[in-house]
Amino acid sequence: MADTTADTPVCDVEGTCYCPLTGVIDTLSRKYAMQLVSIIGAHDTLRFAEIEEHLPTASTSTISKRLDEFEDAGLISRTQYNEIPPRVEYALTEEGSEVRTRLEPLLEWATENR
Amino acid sequence: MADTTADTPVCDVEGTCYCPLTGVIDTLSRKYAMQLVSIIGAHDTLRFAEIEEHLPTASTSTISKRLDEFEDAGLISRTQYNEIPPRVEYALTEEGSEVRTRLEPLLEWATENR
DNA sequence: TCTTATACTTCGAAGTCCAAAGTTATGGAG
């Protein structure tokens, strides 16, 4: 009984309320997504196999999918070197770094309280 | 080629690295989970139907599942009043508040950058 | 020719999320 229009989100409360929040949060709301941003951010660049070592419980295909999604979302860059055997390096973009910075307090707490 | 044992996580890098992080992060890595913590935290208490208004794109069953998971994780409390029609109120616990505090910077940024 | 190395992709099964309909309980209208 607060808003007058039908499709306005009901966010008229004390404090900030993140109602139908989409975008980056959807990308981060998937398995291993937050850990992955943090792991890449802890290094300058990382190769696929190194990421797998850091996230041993995640399947190859899931890591691959997360990386694609992050690239689409502009959170990471993918640099491919045309050598044999192939070499690919992943790194956070500026946006990705910003996300990682804001993710750290949460992950830190979660690490201490598991 | 850094660690000598087989099952030690590869976390010997500069800075903090959150390798096979489990627990609360898994609970938060599900659809609408982070938004839900934030929404409940923006109020003293919330009823089920109010939560649904704040998260119109989430299905009833998903909200119900998230609330169960949060209760199991100790992030929210569920208070049931034996009236007809029934009344149930949800609120963040102290742990939930801590999580919300650490979630805010991320959600704030995500709101500005969607 | 065969092996090696890296970075994936493909596969079928298992688990998660969806919208819509159903469940429980009882107070009040007719």
Add this chain to the structure above:
DNA sequence: CTCCATAACTTTGGACTTCGAAGTATAAGA
């Protein structure tokens, strides 16, 4: 006494996601 209304879920069957394991592509070096 029967029917409807209300709140908070639960159930259902189908679509989407994640899983581990196996397969693909490339070319240098034995």
